Amino acid sequence: MIKRRGLRDIATGQRAQRRGLPQSRQQAISDLARLEQEKTRLQRELEIWQANQQRTEQRLALVDARLAQLQPVLGLHAAPPAQPAPPERLDAAGWGTFALEY
Amino acid sequence: MTTALPRSAEPRTVLAIRPSATFVETSAVQALAERAMAYLQAGYPMHFRGPAGTGKTTLAMHVAARLERPVMLMVGDEELSTSDLVGGQNGYRYRRVEDRFIHSVLKYEEDAVQRWVDNRLTVACRQGFTLVYDEFTRSRPEANNVLLTVLEEGVLVLPRGGQQESYIKVHPEFRVIFTSNPQEYAGVHAAQDALSDRLVTIDLDYYDRATEIEIVATQSGMAVEQAANVADIVRDFRDAQCYDQTPTLRASIMIARVSAQQGYTPARHDTRFVQVCLDVLESKTAASSANRERRAQQRELLLSIITSHSGR
Numbered sequence: 392m393i394k395r396r397g398l399r400d401i402a403t404g405q406r407a408q409r410r411g412l413p414q415s416r417q418q419a420i421s422d423l424a425r426l427e428q429e430k431t432r433l434q435r436e437l438e439i440w441q442a443n444q445q446r447t448e449q450r451l452a453l454v455d456a457r458l459a460q461l462q463p464v465l466g467l468h469a470a471p472p473a474q475p476a477p478p479e480r481l482d483a484a485g486w487g488t489f490a491l492e493y
Numbered sequence: 494m495t496t497a498l499p500r501s502a503e504p505r506t507v508l509a510i511r512p513s514a515t516f517v518e519t520s521a522v523q524a525l526a527e528r529a530m531a532y533l534q535a536g537y538p539m540h541f542r543g544p545a546g547t548g549k550t551t552l553a554m555h556v557a558a559r560l561e562r563p564v565m566l567m568v569g570d571e572e573l574s575t576s577d578l579v580g581g582q583n584g585y586r587y588r589r590v591e592d593r594f595i596h597s598v599l600k601y602e603e604d605a606v607q608r609w610v611d612n613r614l615t616v617a618c619r620q621g622f623t624l625v626y627d628e629f630t631r632s633r634p635e636a637n638n639v640l641l642t643v644l645e646e647g648v649l650v651l652p653r654g655g656q657q658e659s660y661i662k663v664h665p666e667f668r669v670i671f672t673s674n675p676q677e678y679a680g681v682h683a684a685q686d687a688l689s690d691r692l693v694t695i696d697l698d699y700y701d702r703a704t705e706i707e708i709v710a711t712q713s714g715m716a717v718e719q720a721a722n723v724a725d726i727v728r729d730f731r732d733a734q735c736y737d738q739t740p741t742l743r744a745s746i747m748i749a750r751v752s753a754q755q756g757y758t759p760a761r762h763d764t765r766f767v768q769v770c771l772d773v774l775e776s777k778t779a780a781s782s783a784n785r786e787r788r789a790q791q792r793e794l795l796l797s798i799i800t801s802h803s804g805r
Contacts (some may be wrong), residue, residue, distance in 0.1 A: 490509050
């Protein structure tokens with residue numbers, strides 16, 4: 392009986408990334424196409440994320456500016472900008488050290 | 494929304510140990526350290542065993558420093574349990590999510606999971622640190638059972654539960670140095686054979702005269718001739734066996750340091766020096782009415798020893 396090939400036989404993008412190197416040229420071309428498509432999709436997703444981040448930052452700046460205008464009207468003082476915490480003294484690959492002399 | 498978690502309770506600090514200016518590495522100390530290093534470099538855990546005041550802990554620190562790895566220090570205790578070595582469930586991680594993906598639908602999700610916190614043995618096994626387990630026989634033997642697979646199979650078996658892994662492969666640079674006092678009778682347990690069999694044990698005794706004098710002189714700042722007098726007084730008193738607690742090198746250092754700081758002369762004619770010797774060494778015999786005669790004899794003995802060494 393001849394096995395009919397169908398959609399289930401086409402490697403998904405995930406499968407194409409995880410399995411070993413394909414043995415046949417047909418498989419290799421199929422995987423290449425899948426992975427190129429996946430790469431394009433991820434690049435587009437990244438562009439959207441970056442655009443969203445920029446837009447959110449712009450909106451946040453506008454909100455901050457408006458807050459700064461409103462707070463004096465209501466007699467409120469703007470909260471001082473948060474100071475970054477001083478870096479912890481680390482050593483031994485990210486560990487704090489306690490010197491001990493014997 | 495996720496609630497802010499408290500800072501992790503895991504031990505995030507390691508010891509960077511180094512010799513102090515008063516540390517003395519005599520040929521005897523050097524020989525012991527080199528013997529121990531040979532076993533540690535071959536992957537065996539070391540065990541320094543000896544009575545109080547023989548320098549077990551200092552030697553363990555010295556050897557650990559020579560390994561040039563971060564050190565974690567643990568001290569054996571009756572109350573210590575397995576979880577104090579490996580870690581345990583410490584608090585909860587609480588999570589609440591408000592999903593407003595569709596503006597007209599408000600969906601809450603809440604869950605709380607127990608939070609696992611590694612303790613020193615686990616951290617040392619993971620990171621390949623050196624673990625100094627001081628006076629390990631003060632812990633109950635069952636608390637130390639977890640060390641058996643660590644030292645033999647190189648696997649740390651964790652209690653199963655929650656999301657943490659059940660087994661940890663011990664880092665190849667992980668080393669353990671144990672110390673214990675076999676003569677101590679208060680608050681100690683016998684080490685189980687299974688554990689003792691996995692350790693390389695070096696028995697330590699009191700150092701030779703030259704080493705004791707050098708240590709006393711360096712630690713107290715006293716001249717070597719005067720330090721020799723003090724060390725000889727304590728050594729002779731130790732040999733006389735007229736006490737309940739063995740007078741150790743610590744007693745010599747106490748007498749020498751106080752005398753050097755106060756400007757006392759280590760001689761019989763300086764009553765202040767004699768008083769320091771009596772204060773430090775007489776207390777080695779239990780003070781009770783039944784011991785009154787024995788303490789009088791002990792005082793005579795002490796005075797005669799002080800005279801013989803410093804009466805000139």
